[in-house]
Amino acid sequence: MTEKTVAPTVNSAGYDVPPELRQSVAVTTLDKIWNMGRRYSVWPMMFGLACCAIEMICTAASRYDLARFGMEVMRPSPRQSDLMIVSGTVTKKMIPQIVRLYNQMPEPKYVMAMGACASGGGPFKEGYNVVSGVDQYVPVDVYVPGCPPTPQALLHGLMKLQEKIDRESITSVRWYQKDDIPAIPVPLLGPDIIDPRDNPAIREATSRKPAAAAPAAPAEPDAAAEAAAS
């Protein structure tokens, strides 16, 4: 940890506190005290996807002891959690649920992509059911490399998240602005995963070929037709 993060709040607003009061009075900014409260109580969602989740559990266990960061309160419900640790391979079948969970988390919320798979597909990137990186659907704050990242690496990622929280200000964070933050549209499971945000591009690409050449309907999986978008 850098020095900055050790005791960031005390007397840092540029006001001098008389020496006799230094034991009991501190002058600080609202941002700093607010951030301090949040950085030491990031509640992760209890949400494991694959192998990386095992290392996440080990991090929470006694040897690595996530409790030192005030983060041991794993919440099974997205509505009570601040941080989604995407710990494992994100598949097409699972991404609708992940987006739904993300939408259900209250602001402020953070996402950590733990491991190679969540960050970019990892060893399984070319698989037909694999999403190459959760950041194609939800915004990611911290990426932790590794396959799986060791508990130390995960802890480092969490510290990076704390540093990120330290830099935020009440006046500028997006969830205190006037406008609503739109929910992320939930992808659909069609012949392949469909991100509604991509609809125009998909139509563009699929209508380039004459429709007559296409298999009758996507609901007819028997036609072992090749995916023909390319």
Place this chain on the structure above:
Amino acid sequence: MSEQAPVQEAPASPPTELEKRFPGLVKHDERAGYEGHIVEIANLVEVATAIRDEMGYDFLSSVTAVDYYSEAPDAENFIEVVYHLYKSTGGGSLIYKVQVPRDNAVVPSLVPVYPGADFQEREAWDLYGVKFESHPDLRRILMWDGFQGHPMRKDWKEAYFEEEVKPFKNRWPEGQVYRIEDRNPFGKNVSYPAGFDPEGFQEIEDPNLYSSLERSAMEYVEDIDTEQVVVNLGPQHPSTHGVFRMAVRLDGETIVGLKPVMGYLHRNHEQIGERNTWIMNMPFTDRLDYLSSMSNNFGYALAVERLMGDKAAPPERAEYIRVLMAELTRISNHLWAIGFLLNDLGAFFTPALYAIEERELILDIFEATAGSRMMCNYFRFGGVARDLPEGILPKIKDLVQERLPRKVDELDLYLSQNELVRSRGEGVGVITPEDAIAFSASGPVLRASGVPYDIRRADPYSIYDRFKFDVAVRYHGDVYDRYMIRIDEIRQSLRIIQQVIKDMPGGEILNGKNPYQVRVPAGESYGRVESPKGELGFYIVSTGKANPHRYHVRAPSFINLTILEKMCVGQKIADVVVNLGSIDIVLGEVDR
């Protein structure tokens, strides 16, 4: 053990028992490197029933499909469905196959004969498009309904398709480096059929799942006028051991139907495995059952070594190291399983913390030896990758002779007689031995039902025949016994390791050099080990090329789930989670 299976004979040998019994309907598989029999498709059910009832092959280990496809004009293209059977009393395998044309792949279902074929046939339907006639519930299992095509067929290409075989040119020194995303029109791992209109698309969520749930539930509730509700547990649920989902149909609190839904972690292990070269698959096997990577390595190494023959026979020291690692893995896996079963019982995280503490010590040994805590990638064809580091043996010795026995006793003392464990475990989720065998359950699930079947003893591999150990077995088949048997097995594993350490010879750890490419002669092979979860099998088909033609994993967690519905129906919803925990699944292996 009874007589050996009539396999592995030269083509010109006298007719086998099976051929005598079914003259004309069954013939030898005469391709070089292949074994077993080819059965006429019309007689499959008849032959299968006779093999089960008359010859005693009552355990269906694996069902899988192989796509023999080549674009060459004179190539014979067909799909083959391969069945591997064993006797629950021990001994070698019996293999039979049926061959069907690719464009009309219809095979009679064997679910009426072996209920354990259920999920495996659904998988073959999902990935290969083999239709199993009269299968009670033929739906996709790993992919979702409505997915385009059957992805394991050799002529199906994924969106990120580059080449048939790795290493790909873009990762090759002379090749051009480019990112495959840049070649996909969407920059993503997706592709759509031509003419597909995304705006007009309506998603119907799991239509077949709910109707199938309804069908299965009907049997239990005829003319009782109560309202039933369907509850979905998962895929995100605090105690489903990963992204596993169960759709449960409830009458009050009682379960009348349950359908496991999986595939949320289906990461196409087998398809990627068929693009990989042989040795490249080794690290991928780590990620199957990610709690016991060493056992997975073991199974794959055995399967390939069986094909490669003598030139890949591991030296003595390597065999000992392999057994040592496999047994350490079993201990760490069972510790984890016990800890998390207690979690499911409501003892939230405290027992798990104690279990994880011991597991960490074993992981330290793995890290020192293989370089990684979880993903060891330690086995090679013909040995292991590295020798044991200096000074590790005394550490292991200390662990298996002092610390772990004490800790296991402690665990036993505090948990086994605990009121909570006993009242929620005894008599819950009972599996009879007959059911366990019929549903192809394996590992602790099978042995807790009173079937003393352990591959290490029943069909020994590696050097397990040299060690003294007891096959742990318990007789009630309930959750409590499945918990106890894991403690028994830890004790037996400790016993084996103590012998391994005592006898560990010096010498080479690898037969020959550690090659970048291995030559695997054409043929098929099935290697199976007793992994901590059950019978882990690898079915591989080689055509003599640099990569496997077929690479199939018989995953114990996946097949042990076949019996889950039977275990749960009639019980309370609160017990579902405990029943699931007592099977001890890992999603990496269930979905692959």
